[in-house]
Amino acid sequence: MREALKVPTMAEYMSLGKQPEVLFWVGCAGSFDDRAKKITKAFVRLLNKANIDFAVLGTEESCTGDPAKRAGNEFLFQMQAVTNIEVLNAYEVKKIVTTCPHCFNTLKNEYPSLGGNYEVVHHTQFLKSLLEEGRLTIEGGKFKGKRITFHDPCYLGRANNVYEAPRELIQKLEAELIEMKSCKQDGLCCGAGGAQMFKDAEKGDKEINVERTEQALDIKPDIIAAGCPFCNTMMTDGVKIKEKEDTVKVMDIAELIANAQDL
Amino acid sequence: MDYIPNILFAITLVIGIGYFVKNIRKLIRNIKLGQDVDVSDKKSQRWRNMALIALGQSKMVRRPVAGILHIVVYVGFIIINIEVLEIIIDGLFGTHRIFSGIGNLYGILIGSFEILAALVLASVILFWIRRMILRIPRFWNEEMTKWPKNDALNILYFEMVLMSLFLIMNATDVIFQEMNSGNIISQFVAPWFENFSDSTIHLIERGAWWLHIIGILIFLNYLYFSKHLHILLAFPNTFYANLKPKGELNNLEAVTKEVLLMMDPNADPFAATDEGDHEEVPAKFGASDVQDLNWVQLLNVYTCTECGRCTSQCPANLTGKKLSPRKIMMDTRDRLEEVGKNIDSNNGEFKDDGKQLLDDYITREELWACTSCNACVEACPVSINPLSIILDMRRYLVMEQSAAPTELNNMMTNIENNGAPWPYNQMDRLNWKNE
Numbered sequence: 174m175r176e177a178l179k180v181p182t183m184a185e186y187m188s189l190g191k192q193p194e195v196l197f198w199v200g201c202a203g204s205f206d207d208r209a210k211k212i213t214k215a216f217v218r219l220l221n222k223a224n225i226d227f228a229v230l231g232t233e234e235s236c237t238g239d240p241a242k243r244a245g246n247e248f249l250f251q252m253q254a255v256t257n258i259e260v261l262n263a264y265e266v267k268k269i270v271t272t273c274p275h276c277f278n279t280l281k282n283e284y285p286s287l288g289g290n291y292e293v294v295h296h297t298q299f300l301k302s303l304l305e306e307g308r309l310t311i312e313g314g315k316f317k318g319k320r321i322t323f324h325d326p327c328y329l330g331r332a333n334n335v336y337e338a339p340r341e342l343i344q345k346l347e348a349e350l351i352e353m354k355s356c357k358q359d360g361l362c363c364g365a366g367g368a369q370m371f372k373d374a375e376k377g378d379k380e381i382n383v384e385r386t387e388q389a390l391d392i393k394p395d396i397i398a399a400g401c402p403f404c405n406t407m408m409t410d411g412v413k414i415k416e417k418e419d420t421v422k423v424m425d426i427a428e429l430i431a432n433a434q435d436l
Numbered sequence: 437m438d439y440i441p442n443i444l445f446a447i448t449l450v451i452g453i454g455y456f457v458k459n460i461r462k463l464i465r466n467i468k469l470g471q472d473v474d475v476s477d478k479k480s481q482r483w484r485n486m487a488l489i490a491l492g493q494s495k496m497v498r499r500p501v502a503g504i505l506h507i508v509v510y511v512g513f514i515i516i517n518i519e520v521l522e523i524i525i526d527g528l529f530g531t532h533r534i535f536s537g538i539g540n541l542y543g544i545l546i547g548s549f550e551i552l553a554a555l556v557l558a559s560v561i562l563f564w565i566r567r568m569i570l571r572i573p574r575f576w577n578e579e580m581t582k583w584p585k586n587d588a589l590n591i592l593y594f595e596m597v598l599m600s601l602f603l604i605m606n607a608t609d610v611i612f613q614e615m616n617s618g619n620i621i622s623q624f625v626a627p628w629f630e631n632f633s634d635s636t637i638h639l640i641e642r643g644a645w646w647l648h649i650i651g652i653l654i655f656l657n658y659l660y661f662s663k664h665l666h667i668l669l670a671f672p673n674t675f676y677a678n679l680k681p682k683g684e685l686n687n688l689e690a691v692t693k694e695v696l697l698m699m700d701p702n703a704d705p706f707a708a709t710d711e712g713d714h715e716e717v718p719a720k721f722g723a724s725d726v727q728d729l730n731w732v733q734l735l736n737v738y739t740c741t742e743c744g745r746c747t748s749q750c751p752a753n754l755t756g757k758k759l760s761p762r763k764i765m766m767d768t769r770d771r772l773e774e775v776g777k778n779i780d781s782n783n784g785e786f787k788d789d790g791k792q793l794l795d796d797y798i799t800r801e802e803l804w805a806c807t808s809c810n811a812c813v814e815a816c817p818v819s820i821n822p823l824s825i826i827l828d829m830r831r832y833l834v835m836e837q838s839a840a841p842t843e844l845n846n847m848m849t850n851i852e853n854n855g856a857p858w859p860y861n862q863m864d865r866l867n868w869k870n871e
Contacts, residue, residue: 180869199865201856210868231866235855243808244844245722245830247688249851251695254687282684287692327809332683358814362751367808371847371857375805378756385751 178217182231183264193228195299196266198280200273201236202402208409209272209402215431216272216296222436223309227270233260237279244368251287254279258289268292270299272427274328274401275366281333295329297339297400297426304345313347315433321348322394323426324385324408325360326401339400339426346433348396353388361385363407370403386411390421397423438530445527445649452653459660463738466776470731475676482675485819490674495817499745502566505559509595512556513667516549516602523649533612543617550606550621557599564592574744577753579763584742587662594658598651605644608637666741670818673739676732677819682810685827688721722831725792726772729828736820737769746812746822752805759805761812761822767797768825794829803829804841 186193197220202209220227238253261269269291271277281293294302303309321343329335336357343350355361364374364381374380386408389397397412399405402425409423424432475482488494493510497503522535536542567575567588575588606612607625619626629637659665666673723729746761747753753760771793779786794800803826812822833839840848847857855862 178869180866182866199868201858204865204868205856205858205860210871213868229866232863234865235862236851236857238851240857241848241851242685243827243830244840244848245827245832245834246840246848247691247721247831248695248835249848251687251691252698253851253855255695255699278681278683282681283687286687327807327811328683331810331814333681359749359811361754362807362809362811364751364807367806368844368847369807372804372841372843374755375752375757375759375801377752377805381751381755381807384755 176221178214179221180217181228183228183233183266184231186228187264192265192267194226195268195270196261196264197227197229198237198269198271198273198276199229199234200271200276200402202406203272204234206402206406208406212272212402212405212425212427215425215436216427218431218436219300219303219309219427222434223303225303225308230260230264237276239275239279240368240371242279242283243366250283254284254287254289258284258287261289261291266291268294270294270296272296272402272425274326274332275403278328278332295333295335295338295400297329297342298335300427300430301338301341304342311342311345311430312433313345315435316346316348316396316429319346319348319395320351320393321346321396321398321429322351322353322389322392323356323398323400324353324363324389324404325357326399326404327360327362327366329400330360331358339398342426342430343398346429351392351394353392355388361388363401363404363411365403365407370406380411380414382407382411383414386415390415390417394421396429397421398426398429399423400426442528442530448650448653449524449527452650452656456653456656456660459657462776462780463660463665465779466772467731467734467738469727469772469775470729470734471727473730473732475732478679481679485677485679486671486675489677489817489819490670493817495819498817502743505562508552508555508559509563510667512552512559512599513595515552516556516599518545519549519602520649520652523645527649533609536612536615540617543615546606546612546618547620550603550618553599553602554621557596557603560592560595560599564589564596567592574748577744577747577760577762579760579766580742580744584663584766587664588742590658591662591664594651594655598648598655601644601648601651605641605648608641608644610634610637610641663740663742665738666818669735669739673735674819676735678821678824682813685808685824688831691721720832721835722833723825723828724794724832724836726768726775727786728832729768729825733768733821733825733828734772736822736825737765737772739818740765740769740820741818742766743817745815745817746820749811749815751807751809751811757802757805758799759802761826764798764802764822764825765820768793771797794832798829800833800839803833806830 183196199213203213235257236253237257238250241253242250269280271280274295277293277295280291300309304311323339323343325336340350361384362381363385397408399408405423405425412418412421412423493503493507496506522533525534526532566572603622603625606619606622608629613619613623613626629640720728726734740762742762744762750759750761775786778789806823806826808823810823850857850859854860
């Protein structure tokens with residue numbers, strides 16, 4: 174039987190008169206989407222294992238406004254942003270970690286000019302720093318020799334120039350990191366960004382996630398690693414469409430690391 | 437009577453440069469039709485970007501073949517133009533190769549110009565082969581038919597002719613060939629003219645000389661009407677380009693004011709606005725026409741040379757959707773030119789022509805196909821940002837027209853009502869903990 178997850182809220186911390194080291198911004202996908210919830214839990218298990226003083230906002234968290242802004246609804250975005258900033262500032266939040274590159278980008282880049290100034294890191298960056306500080310160790314064994322490719326989320330890679338943190342983590346697993354034809358700054362989008370996740374694609378001759386999945390399957394990976402819950406969904410669907418779900422898994426970096434330690 | 441060529445030359449020069457200056461002023465006027473935007477920050481970083489990206493061609497070489505060929509043409513183009521200075525002085529004062537007095541150095545200079553001219557000629561021919569024989573797909577997208585296709589070819593032919601004229605001019609210059617210094621390439625061209633009489637050779641030399649300088653002036657004036665303005669505008673464009681992380685989309689200040697007013701419990705909704713506040717209220721949110729865009733975006737559209745690297749990286753375009761970031765830039769420029777002409781023919785005032793950028797040039801289907809992935813922005817060798825125009829047009833559609841696709845309206849209603857893009861209750865946000 175697994176140990177129950179320890180997931181304190183900011184409200185609980187406040188009632189004890191304490192501040193956590195970091196706020197874990199779970200995001201809408203991480204809170205509600207069945208696939209993404211597994212990523213959330215894997216990340217929390219790692220945080221618990223490393224004894225990180227963290228908290229979530231829980232029911233006080235709300236959409237960052239990313240999809241609204243990218244759909245063109247600047248009003249709704251700023252309403253969400255200003256409301257979230259009020260909550261975050263009331264708790265005197267200094268540092269935020271998030272498993273979603275869209276939340277990461279919005280909190281990090283688009284909140285400051287509206288009064289929300291925080292140190293924001295993506296969970297792959299956070300896990301990397303835990304390793305470097307010796308607060309978390311990775312056991313490679315389980316993935317030794319596995320061929321893993323990393324699909325760069327647009328909002329982590331091109332949008333914020335974070336390419337190395339997730340790759341370093343994969344290499345720590347003693348896995349074989351393989352790169353797709355287009356990767357890093359040339360990485361192809363999964364098709365979900367810019368609010369596309371919430372609508373059907375325009376008429377074309379192919380779905381974007383199928384194109385990207387084909388690029389991944391071309392290099393014969395055992396695992397397609399992702400760092401974004403939306404990319405994860407798109408790539409998982411792509412692998413299903415190509416009928417490869419028995420041989421190729423789509424996993425978040427947090428899941429890989431948690432899995433390696435049997436968490 | 438001896439002065440006739442000099443006078444003709446001076447007149448040609450004045451007309452050539454004068455017309456160019458006139459069009460450049462028009463171009464600046466058109467760019468200034470855009471909204472103001474503050475790009476006065478971080479000067480040193482901007483200079484560095486310009487030096488690296490425009491002068492140093494750093495993003496061109498990401499595609500090595502095109503990149504290296506382009507550097508040859510670019511270096512050749514700039515350096516050979518030093519020769520134009522001599523041509524102008526010779527033309528105005530009736531001298532012949534005025535700089536040849538500097539001795540050996542002249543031979544070295546002209547020699548290197550000749551080598552570059554030959555390399556440019558070879559590169560331009562290879563460019564033509566890539567475009568017309570190898571038919572590299574990005575040169576053959578839907579938007580690259582008719583004028584855009586011919587425009588690209590015109591430029592290649594122009595460069596071929598100019599470089600050939602330069603070499604012929606040198607090859608038929610008997611005095612220069614007799615100097616036998618600096619004729620590295622043209623000495624091999626000279627024998628073609630061996631059997632001609634002295635006077636014919638002289639005539640060919642004069643002809644090539646005149647055609648070369650007239651050709652350069654025509655090319656200079658062709659720029660404004662072509663996609664080729666990048667040779668000038670790449671510099672300001674890389675200077676004024678966005679320095680923030682690509683994922684950061686600007687927050688509209690006008691919206692911030694209204695949002696803060698709505699959120700402020702002490703705000704009096706009926707309060708009269710202060711005097712002088714009126715001009716701060718924008719006419720509209722987002723962009724439906726070129727005047728709604730900012731001037732950096734309009735500079736972007738004149739800078740675009742239609743290379744198509746953006747479109748070849750666009751996930752929507754790669755999967756057969758109508759969206760092509762290059763077309764967004766081309767359409768915006770076409771509309772801007774149309775607005776400019778409208779202003780010219782209406783005594784400096786824009787007269788409503790019943791058209792706009794949205795729908796008449798760029799369709800909604802194109803705008804809604806964008807994933808905001810920034811691949812186009814990353815791909816552009818001169819730091820053009822098609823995504824910012826797409827976003828501003830979406831803003832107009834959503835905030836001014838409430839014309840988002842139904843599914844996106846549902847998503848936004850969900851965010852408004854329960855703080856998530858899906859219809860889940862905010863109170864259930866932590867349920868995963870116990871599942």
